[in-house]
Amino acid sequence: MSDRIDYPAFESKVMSAEEAAEFINNGDMIGTSGFTGAGYPKAMPGAIAAKAKAAHDRGDEWAVKILTGASTAPENDGVLAEADAVSFRSPFNTDPKMRANINAGKTKYTDIHLSELGMYVQEGFFGHMDVAIVEAVRIREDGKLVPSSAVGNNIEFMDAADRIIIELNDWQSPELEGMHDIYRMQMPGDRTPLEITSPGDRIGDFAIDFDPAKVVAIVRTDGPDRNSPFKPLDDTSKAIAGHLLDFLEGEVSAGRLSYDRLILQNGVGNVPNAVLAGLMDSKFENITAYTEVIQDGMLDLIDAGKMSMASATSFSLSLDAAHRMNEDAARYRQHIILRPQQISNHPEVIRRLAPIGINGMIEADIYGNVNSTHVAGSKMMNGIGGSGDFTRNAYISSFVTPAVAKDGAISAIVPMVSHVDHTEHDVKLVVTEHGYADLRGLAPRDRVQKMIAIADPEYRPLLEEYVEYASKSTAQQTPHDLTRAFGFHTRFLETGTMKK
Template identity: 25%
Template sequence: MTVTAALARSTVAARSVGTPAALVARISAGERIFLPGSGAEVPELTAALFSGHAPPLDITASFVPGINAVPIEALPEGARYTSCFAQPSPPGAQANGRFRHLPVSYGGFASHLSRQSFDVAIVHVSPPDAAGLCSFGIAVEFMPIVLKNCRRVFAVINPRMPRIPGAETFDIARANLIAETDEPLCEYDVGAPSAQASRIAEHVAAFVEDGTTLQVGLGKTPDALMRIVSDRRRLRLHSGMLSDAARLLAECGSLDAQWPHMSCVHVGTAAHYAWLSGRDDFQIRGCDQTHSPAVLAGLPRLVAVNSALGVDLFGQANLEMLGGRMLSGVGGAADFAQAASLAPDGVSIIALPSTAGRGGASRIIAKLDGICSLPRHAVDVVVTEHGAADLRGATVMERAERIIAIADPAHRTSLQDAWNEIAARF
């Protein structure tokens, strides 16, 4: 054993407090703490913090809807939770200040965090190597930003966190306290492809050529898209999140071997995490890099593919609110959509089913009555299972006509009537 390795081991032993839940006792009431989300969440720590036994804290986190649950109702009295993602929560949670939703993109959240200070930051990392360096593994996200301005760092070491050469690292000597766990990492399994998702993906695939830089979200349609474009070559991945389908492209020889395929997180199955371990062709970096306007502006042939809850006839997209309730946030979609739309060779695509729910309500609507997550000038193409509405170079009237054409046939007449009424005032 080298001297450095011995020091790393002694650091872990000297600063260990046992399990992640034991860290809560070392945090004082009113302190500001930052929790990593997505695949870096520590569920045992979440359960301990959102309980009647925890002190009231000012928690900021990057928890992602559908991956990380936020039990707002279990927050101790006097505590509050802040995030750039809204989560399904009890009515009034935002109004009474227990849940603070910041309506910003990932890039905006990174900028916000750079101006904040925290009393405690939690890092979820791999065991240290011989030099005392731990890997952030599958999730880097906002940690490099947060760590620049926090008083104490509590490290959770997990042997299930893969060591990925292209991921950011953390020097274990910087940890004030250390907890150890062998808990499975948070997973996301997209499940079997659906016929509808495959039809949508087929229309999107027409915009993906050899040499495209591709950004996708999570879900059945992105997964189906990756499968369809596996016959393309020299594809470059630059995304906020990547999942199991990235492995498919790598194994099919679809990826550009000379390109550093980058994301701020991988969220997938345990098998995907194991596959990533030791690979040097994927980089996991902080959001200040992955979502940087300067970096995005330099990506060649950027095709950004994002989903939405609804799109109106102006081409505006709602990614956050449904039925009057906040369900999510804009995430990185705004950063990538704007960059792709402005690029001379880029395309910003919104892909969504034409209807929702058993009642078949149209997700193409005449005019948004809630939040506009993406303005019309950041949306180039709208895709449903009925086709692709290419809005580039189209007038306001032409955009509406093209979007109506890809709505569910049962809703096209009512949409046209609504549009005629709107357009009569122009």
């Protein structure tokens, strides 16, 4: 038997991905492991895509519905999208090929809060689940599965599915075993409080218990996780990180925060990762994180002794950092816990721990509403992800972004957002390279000048011009001129720039 399979009944289940794909049928609902380019199946998506292509070549319709933890990687979403093998996708996607299919209407897409998808599966909201495909580090002697570098919705998928296919990945370090904290959420009506009062608290097991009779195939793989490398820190990212750190220093001075009591939630991206880099030389010590993903900057903080504990559901590491994790997983598991995403993103725990939430955005308006998902109101970028879970419940919910995009053709601060993901009620802080707008406790009209002050200087006169028109409205709580509210967006669609 393999050194990764210690459960005798599974020895006869080992087969190739092509053989395992015979258990996948047209129209199946499939739940796969994977969250931000970590822990996703490496072999099965390609085999499923090949099956779809062969069916299409025969003139047959063939597609499946795919649920995951969050985004995956080109070897998963990309190959399936290229084969037109996905009719439905949820809850989050970053792959450009899948995005193109979604925006072309070829793949239906449901963008929901990441904390809710597991519950939706438990409740059957998506319909019957046929197959769960889950990457693992090991199958233990007791038949329990040790997940790899992401937990995501593995428990809910394995519980709901008729058939389970396990990918055992030899590339993933076996020393990840012991890093996970597996807890099965009860159904609504039977839930009990989650006993997590600090990011390092454990409430579950190291492995997933499941029905072994469901396992139809075990596929051996040896492929790395593939997250995009973080870009080198540029002046804009450094400036944004500096302004956010200035804000945190101000919170310490006001007595609302202390240098040894900083709990972070970081969204995925170069700017949030730049904030982590900025903390390296800060006065903050014993930093902890209760978040979704472990990024490169968190490993750096752990190595420097600045971060003592990080709780997440997945890694989101560059390839170099992923190799670093694999080589030293036994040490890192003293500082990292990977949980199911129903737990990592649970509103009750987030509200109790009161982290500082740091997330990216597409645009914000002058009153503090934020659009995280739709370009020009209609074109899906990636999805809301877990930003909503944390924004509503974090102690301070901040959004960080460069003030402009597309070489200045797009302003991140607009009169009215073209799509609302996070309302003015939840957004506390917006940060660009020009400063930060602290919106706490302010009436809508009092937020306007703070938001304009952090916009790109070229767009400030245009925003002021809009405010002048809007101020003539008879409704003065949140003044808008609806004939001009989307002027920035319509100008961009007509001319290619929001500038006049």
